[in-house]
Amino acid sequence: MSIDGQPQGPLMVVANLELCQGHARCEDLCPQVFSTDAVEGKVVIVHPVFPPELEDKVRLAVRNCPEGALRIARQKAAGA
Ligand code: SF4
DSSP states (O other), rough: OOOOOOOOOOOEEEEEEETTTOOOOOHHHHHTTEEEEETTTOEESSSBBOOOHHHHHHHHHHHHOOTTEEEEOOOTTTOO
């Protein structure tokens, strides 16, 4: 539950594929969530809605993306 009383959905990570240059730094830092498409050379998010125990690693990957192609968002809670 958030401060304003609205239910909160789980965190998710999203990628801007126009910015992604396929460094695979995100995959190195958190292979449970990120992979790289061998043909396109772009990030593939294997688990967009990641479990809470991976939040620190996902945030580290987001901070270390040289292109700023990753961001964390919150999924809308059901009925919100
Ligand atoms: S680190 Fe950023 S630019 Fe590199 S593959 Fe991951 S999302 Fe793409």
